[in-house]
Amino acid sequence: MENERKLLSGAMVTLALATATLVMLPHIQLSDVPPPEGLKPYTEQQLRGREVYISMGCVYCHSQQPRSQSQAPDFQRGWGRASVAGDYYYDSPHLLGTMRTGPDLFNIGARQPSVDWNLGHLYDPRAYTPGSTMPAFQFLFTLKDQADEGDVVVKLPPSHQPLDKVVVAKPEAIDLVQYLISLNHTYPVHPGVELPAPAEAQVQTASTQKASP
Numbered sequence: 001m002e003n004e005r006k007l008l009s010g011a012m013v014t015l016a017l018a019t020a021t022l023v024m025l026p027h028i029q030l031s032d033v034p035p036p037e038g039l040k041p042y043t044e045q046q047l048r049g050r051e052v053y054i055s056m057g058c059v060y061c062h063s064q065q066p067r068s069q070s071q072a073p074d075f076q077r078g079w080g081r082a083s084v085a086g087d088y089y090y091d092s093p094h095l096l097g098t099m100r101t102g103p104d105l106f107n108i109g110a111r112q113p114s115v116d117w118n119l120g121h122l123y124d125p126r127a128y129t130p131g132s133t134m135p136a137f138q139f140l141f142t143l144k145d146q147a148d149e150g151d152v153v154v155k156l157p158p159s160h161q162p163l164d165k166v167v168v169a170k171p172e173a174i175d176l177v178q179y180l181i182s183l184n185h186t187y188p189v190h191p192g193v194e195l196p197a198p199a200e201a202q203v204q205t206a207s208t209q210k211a212s213p
């Protein structure tokens with residue numbers, strides 16, 4: 001009985017210490033971090049798009065956390081400066097992600113701000129990046145004989161355009177792309193340190209990029 005009591009109290013102390021250092025301390029440290037000046041809150045539409053991003057499982061292949069130059073060549077990959085806690089002020093839950101089957105998307109809005117490109121790439125990734133392993137999200141679009149008024153028609157490369165049909169984006173696809181385009185964290189967070197915008201850094205293409213954690 002004596003030994004069991006020791007074992008149990010040992011386990012409780014370990015658990016309490018772990019909770020304090022891994023949960024409570026970070027919460028206290030991060031709870032009053034203000035948003036950086038350049039960060040805007042999401043609009044209603046972007047928040048809807050964020051829900052689509054979560055429900056489609058984009059986070060299982062894409063991270064949103066460029067790392068510092070001392071840890072990984074993320075900046076040279078064109079993914080932007082290392083993120084800081086305040087960058088995630090409006091993100092609940094955060095979508096840091098752990099897998100990088102595809103590129104980090106924290107600055108995709110700066111790197112690829114074109115609505116047409118993003119819609120077309122979601123409809124058919126291989127039309128833009130030959131050999132891409134990203135799934136095509138074609139159920140976010142409708143094929144129609146002709147576009148009706150107000151339809152957002154996807155402009156695909158002519159070689160990938162379906163014959164005699166137009167590809168029309170559903171509201172989910174339009175919201176998702178607005179969310180992607182809002183992912184632009186290129187504002188400065190370290191006063192005095194000037195870094196070129198991600199688009200100017202060397203952008204690696206999918207064919208040369210290795211999936212790295």
Ligand code: HEC
Nearest residue numbers: 056057058061101102103108125129132133134135137206
């Ligand atoms: C199975 C893994 C996988 C999933 C799931 C996935 N992607 Fe991708 N994604 C990739 C790969 C690989 C690439 C690089 C090749 C390419 O450009 O298609 C990529 C590229 C991209 C790019 C272009 C990035 C750049 O730097 O040019 C965007 C934008 C993107 N994905 C958005 C999304 C969104 C939004 C979703 C969810 C709807 C999603 N992806 C789901 C694997 C994935």
